Structure formats: C-alpha cells, structure tokens
Amino acid sequence: MEATQPTLTGSANRALIGATIGFFIGAGSVSLFGPTAHIFLKAMHLSPQQVGLLVAMPMLTGSLLRIPFGASVDRNGGRLPFLALLIASVIGIAGLYWMLLTLYPNHLTAKYYPMLLIFGALAGCGIATFSVGIGQVSYWYSKKKQGLALAVFGGLGDSSPGFVVLILPAVIMTVGLWGGYLFSLAIIIFGIIIYYLMGLNAPYYQFYKRNKDAARATEEAKKYGQELFPTGGTWHTLLLSAKHWRTWPLVILYFTNFGGFLALTAWLPIFWQTYFHVGAFHSVVLTAVFSLIAAFIRVYGGKLSDEMGGEKTAVISLVVLLVGSVIMTFSSLLWLTIIGEILVGAGMGVNNAAVFKLVPHYVPDAVGGTAGWVGGLGCLGGFAIPPILGDIVALVGINGYALGFGIYILLSILCLLLVWLLYRTRDNLTVHLSR
Structure with a gap:
C-alpha cells in the first residue's frame, strides 16, 4: 500500500506574494523621513548634518540586520525572523506617531532628537526583510524558476520607497503630520497580517517542524518539488x-x-x-x-x-x-x-x-x-x-x-x-x- 503523501500548507506562489507584500511594506521605511525632513528641520531647528543623519537612520538598522537575519533563514525557514523585523518596524513607527501626537508642533524641540533617531532605527528594521525574503522564496522554487521569482520579489519590493515618498506627503497635507505616520502604521500592520497569512515556510521546514527528522523532511519536501535545502x-x-x-x-x-x-x-x-x-x-x-x-x-x-x-x-x-x-x-x-x-x-x-x-x-x-x-x-x-x-x-x-x-x-x-x-x-x- 502506497504511503500517504504529507500535507503541505500553502504554495510557492502564495509564499512569493506574501513575502513580496511584506518586503514592500517593510522597505517603505527608506522614505520614512525624506519627505518630512524639512518639517523636522524647522520644528526642531536641526543642522544639515542632523537632518542627514535622521534620513539615514532607518537604513543603518535595515542594512546591518540583513546579514544575521538573512543567515538565520537556513535554520528556521524565514517566517519567524520576517515577522520579528516587521513587528520591530511597527514599534518604531508607533513611537514616531506617539511623539508627533503629543509633542508636535509646539513641544517638539531638539532635546527629542535622540528619541527620534531611536524610533527611526526601529522603523528601519523592516528594510532588512529583503535578505530573509530572498532565502525564504528561494527554498520554495525550483532552480529554473528562482530567477523570475526573485526578480519579482526584489523589483516590486524595491519600488516601495518611490510610492511612499509620493503618497506620504499627500496624506500629511490632508490629515496632518501625525496623521501621516498613523497612516503608515496602519499600512504596515496590514502588511504584517497579509504576510502572516501567506508568507509560509517552504515544505522542508514545515515537515521538519512536525517530525524533527531532517532526512525524512528532505524526502517529503522533494515530493513537492523543493530542490534547495539548508546545508547548515x-x-x-x-x-x-x-x-x-x-x-x-x-x-x-x-x-x-x-x-x-x-x-x-x-x-x-x-x-x-x-x-x-x-x-x-x-x-x-x-x-x-x-x-x-x-x-x-x-x-x-x-x-x-x-x-x-x-x-x-x-x-x-x-x-x-x-x-x-x-x-x-x-x-x-x-x-x-x-x-x-x-x-x-x-x-x-x-x-x-x-x-x-x-x-x-x-x-x-x-x-x-x-x-x-x-x-x-x-x-x-x-x-x-x-x-x-x-x-x-x-x-x-x-x-x-x-x-x-x-x-x-x-x-x-x-x-x-x-x-x-x-x-x-x-x-x-x-x-x-x-x-
């Protein structure tokens, strides 16, 4: 009697859509301060150097975290670190919203500049989802299809800053500065929900989680077409x-x-x-x-x-x-x-x-x-x-x-x-x- 094929949750295309949306939402932090820097400059009386550091701060965490979080995909499949990075980004944007709601415009002075940098650094964690998503998507697709899948993931995700820099100022002009960051907060929470529902780990990681047997998980994953496996x-x-x-x-x-x-x-x-x-x-x-x-x-x-x-x-x-x-x-x-x-x-x-x-x-x-x-x-x-x-x-x-x-x-x-x-x-x- 033929053995029953193990049940798999999700599909490669579903995971690609989830990861792409998650990265698109997370990468928007690149433009977190660019469109609004002139407002902070005037309100807090910042120097050009301080403005330069402010707009760059999200990129610091977004860059440095790519290496360890990308490396962690081989161990856990990517879903957990992806969610952790997006949640950290939510905390950062929520902090910015709280600052602006309670301090802007009359009380937002230069003494709050360090706090602004800290929240900006947290918000930038979402940028690091790129390296996690690259690994997660690669494990789902066969080698022949990885090129197109990764191009879709990277290309569409990288377009996020362009849309943010266009949309955020329009929202701010309509509902105010704090309202613009509230809108950003709502968007990233929506992105987390989408990723949670769709950004599932590749077959090997699903099967390994069930039986803790790497060899068995590999054989079961091969039945679903997985070709790339972690080497440790x-x-x-x-x-x-x-x-x-x-x-x-x-x-x-x-x-x-x-x-x-x-x-x-x-x-x-x-x-x-x-x-x-x-x-x-x-x-x-x-x-x-x-x-x-x-x-x-x-x-x-x-x-x-x-x-x-x-x-x-x-x-x-x-x-x-x-x-x-x-x-x-x-x-x-x-x-x-x-x-x-x-x-x-x-x-x-x-x-x-x-x-x-x-x-x-x-x-x-x-x-x-x-x-x-x-x-x-x-x-x-x-x-x-x-x-x-x-x-x-x-x-x-x-x-x-x-x-x-x-x-x-x-x-x-x-x-x-x-x-x-x-x-x-x-x-x-x-x-x-x-x-």
Whole structure:
C-alpha cells in the first residue's frame, strides 16, 4: 500500500506574494523621513548634518540586520525572523506617531532628537526583510524558476520607497503630520497580517517542524518539488567569502549603487526643495520618478546581464551613473538636473542587477556568504552618504546641495576601476579555487 503523501500548507506562489507584500511594506521605511525632513528641520531647528543623519537612520538598522537575519533563514525557514523585523518596524513607527501626537508642533524641540533617531532605527528594521525574503522564496522554487521569482520579489519590493515618498506627503497635507505616520502604521500592520497569512515556510521546514527528522523532511519536501535545502554552513560561507578579496569590490559596487539609491531616495526631497525651491508636492514626485525608475529597471538590468555579461552591463551602467552625477553636480538648470536624476536612477538600477550576476562568477565557492556581505554592507551606503551630503552643505552653503553629488562622481570612477580589476583577474579564478 502506497504511503500517504504529507500535507503541505500553502504554495510557492502564495509564499512569493506574501513575502513580496511584506518586503514592500517593510522597505517603505527608506522614505520614512525624506519627505518630512524639512518639517523636522524647522520644528526642531536641526543642522544639515542632523537632518542627514535622521534620513539615514532607518537604513543603518535595515542594512546591518540583513546579514544575521538573512543567515538565520537556513535554520528556521524565514517566517519567524520576517515577522520579528516587521513587528520591530511597527514599534518604531508607533513611537514616531506617539511623539508627533503629543509633542508636535509646539513641544517638539531638539532635546527629542535622540528619541527620534531611536524610533527611526526601529522603523528601519523592516528594510532588512529583503535578505530573509530572498532565502525564504528561494527554498520554495525550483532552480529554473528562482530567477523570475526573485526578480519579482526584489523589483516590486524595491519600488516601495518611490510610492511612499509620493503618497506620504499627500496624506500629511490632508490629515496632518501625525496623521501621516498613523497612516503608515496602519499600512504596515496590514502588511504584517497579509504576510502572516501567506508568507509560509517552504515544505522542508514545515515537515521538519512536525517530525524533527531532517532526512525524512528532505524526502517529503522533494515530493513537492523543493530542490534547495539548508546545508547548515551559512556562517561558514560568510567567513569563507570574507577571505576572498573579490567579495569586497562587489560590496563597494553595491554600496555605491543600491546604498546610493537608498541615500538619494531619502535626500532628494530635501535637495529639490532647498536648492531649486521646488514645491513639496513636485519635489516628492521628482523623487518618486527617480526611485521607481531605479527599482523597475533593475528587472531589465538582470535580463541585460544575462545577454551581455555582468562586466559589460556594469561598465555601461556606471558610465550612465557617472554622466548623470556630473550633470547633477554642475547643473544650475532644473530641466537638465532632472535629466541627470533620471540617468543616475537608471544607472544605479541596472548596476544593482549586474552586481548579483557577478557574485556567482567571481566567488563561486561561497555564493551565499558573498551575497550576504554584498546585500548587507552594500546597503550601508544608504546610511553613510546622507550625513556626508549634510556635511558638504554645512561647509559650502546652499551650493553644497549640488556639489555633494560629486561623491557619486568619485564612487562611479572607483567602481569602474574595480570592475576593470575584477575582469583583468578573472583568468586567475581557476588557480584560486583549486588551492
């Protein structure tokens, strides 16, 4: 008599939808302060450096937590850490709502700035759901279907900051500043409910939870088409990849392009309003255009990398980024600077896809660990760059808002040199891996 097939809860597509919605909601914290920074600046009399740190704070926790939480997926399947990160984000946004409800506008002074940073850091935990979702989705899908599934997860999730930067100011204009953050709180709670219902662990983790037998859980999961299984070597591959010098140029590439994308999504509303005196609504529209272009073109960047190779795609996208950065640094014309912004967004989006095309080629014996370092430390650009932009404004004055984009000129040139270095040493990979 044939053995009864174990019962599975959920499906791959259901899990993908749940994880994508969860990441989309969590990633919205990238734009938590960008559209409202000018309000905090005036109410609390903040310096440019303090504003830069404020808009970057959610990216700090969102970046650093990607590495340990991403590594934990092999052990627990992803559902628990995903929920924990979203709940931490809820606590942060609830704290911001409480602050604004009780203190704004008359009592929100500079002495509450540290508290604002703490709640911003908590809210940023949702950004770290990216690394958890990548692992969770990968376990659900066969190797042939993982590429498309991960492109949907990453591309749609990354579009969240663009929508937030567009919608949040409109809500604030309608119901007030505290009402805007109450709206954000309601949205993320809704996202948690959706993820809780749909973001289920892959078959192996469901069966292992029932019988605590890894071999049996593996055999049962294979009946449902699961091909990827945990090896228990996550921390080992992190250490192994850290010893590969090629890991670190890839980190710098992602720091420049994805970290730079996060930084500009938070900084651009301030730039447009202060330097060009664009109205609040139009400034967030321009920022949304940048953010959405960078997010959606990433899918095309993946296709281009498959056709042309990661190196050629990276070089082309970095040249586009360089040209856009030069325009934004030296242009005093609004229409020309908008063109520069579009070029910067397109270059960053395509390069983000190219980087992960290069990871398995240059560090094939530690792909997971390398992806963890690249995804985690690379995101720190979103935290590190805004305070530097604020320092330049404090040092130079109003013209510093434009001259600050010189950072991206330097970074794009550095990245072009690093891609050239990687390409020149690719023939040594066989020798390196055989040691």
